[in-house]
Amino acid sequence: MDVGKILIDGLRAAVGVPAAAFAVSAVGLNLQFGYTGLLNFGHVGSMLLGAYGLAITVDLGGPMWLGVVAGIGAAVLFGLALGYPTLRLRADFLAITTIAASEILRLVFRSEFARPLTGGVFGIQSFADGFFALNPYPDGVYGLGTFRFDERQLWVMTLGWLLVGLGLAATRRLVYSPWGRTLKAVREDEDATASLGKNVFLIKLQSLMLGGAIGALGGMVLAIDQQNVNPDFFQPIVTFYVYTIVIMGGAATITGPVIGAVLFWFLFEAMDGFVGAAVELGWLGPWFDSTDVGPIRFAVFGLGLMLLMIFRPQGILGSREELMIDAR
């Protein structure tokens, strides 16, 4: 087993485009879930709208900047449409509505009648040429040994990590502001917050819409990297990857979502290499072959998550003191 290569593959993933894109997306969910306590189980819907907003706009002949605006706008409206009818109701209504809505979005986007606009099951390709035309990195590969990226990957990584930086700066500014205090207050107790003259409904709606806009940016980074959007990427499981990332890194911490994303992709990739090698070496006995690598990886991942919840439920950055507080 080439442990060195497995670790380096893990590291590549940890700094790569998916890690950056999921970090951006997780920054948005952290605002909703971590700071405001909103159970949004349809976060992938915002990512889908970001990706498709961009792809469709360019596909129709529009400029990329307009696609970015369209993607963000669509996600904000999605937040409004979901929040408006449900945020006055009990918290579980939002959870149920959002998970259903994100699935409806995916099914509509992949349907035959939407195909003229969304490309149906085939999706849309080659809509980010404008972005790659601006690539300042000369052609070539950068890095050492197997830790290498080509100029295209490097350019998308630059975009992705730049957005992560912006997202963190914005989060820091917001959560230390009086507005951020109202988010946390809503998370702790809506009645108490309302009794002090704060419009709880508006606060939740803003959090949902802003978090959705940030999620849309994450979706765009993924789409640009692939030069491809496809409805079946945006499955509900993606939302739960983002939850894993936020919880693993530490919900309601500023950099937690980024730490979580880096760790998630490192483990995801390293686990792949490790389980693959283990199967090949016959360590898992005659019962498993190479087709089982994917499922085993998920099972191990799930086990890891359970252990994390048992031994460090506050995540990597979260404070145990804060978690243990009896939220009467």
Add this chain to the structure above:
Amino acid sequence: MPADFAADTAPGSTKPDAVLTVDGVFRKFGGLRAVDVAHLEVQRGTITSLIGPNGAGKTTLFNLLTGFDKPDGGEWHLDGGTLVGIASYQVARRGMVRTFQLTKSLARLTVLENVLLGAPDQPGERLSRALFGGWAAKEATNTEKAFSLLDQFGLTDKRDDYAGSLSGGQRKLLEMARALMVDPAVIMLDEPMAGVNPALTQDLLHHVKALRDEQGKTVVFIEHDMDVVMDISDWVVCLAEGAVISEGPPEHVSTDERVIDAYLGSTHGDHA
């Protein structure tokens, strides 16, 4: 120095300068008429205690008046403006703030943050201002005000602790300090003394009186301890089975047959 005013002692009597008037407000839970107040006026600048056996409907009346519950009928006015159909947060903004019988501290906010949240005029609570700045000066003056409130309530040492780490009594104090930060004209306290250390009770009573005497606020006060009620109230209103059965100065109500009957007849056996 109790507030001086003359009003007659029939249930539902008119007051010379009522800040809060309630007309025909009722609320049913299933077959139970939990609140059924034909008429009630609260005199401005007084400490008015609301008493009554357990289950009399005191908390429910608070919930209705402050927009946390919707009545099945009736109307009520604050300073002449109707509050019917007004959302709870709007009621607070119009100057009537309540606390909760079951304390609602914002556990994972610090004590200071809890109090700062009460400030009514922080522009940084708008998303745009939060992003682009322009709220630090207001926060500084609010923080000074919060410090002085925390000082009054003996919570200065705790100000950087999470509110969730406070004792039950301290939470009551914090909730009151937080409500005062809103600077309401009318403050409604639902059993603020319950669970508070007896040594602090005297202090608290002092603060409540100061609210009336120094700031001219109106306090509506649900309390079970009759000694406290006798000591602090300008006016006492007794509720039983949702209705006002007696009102008047403390001496009047405490000797009223109907009040004594209501307490003795209370199946809960609560001889507060």
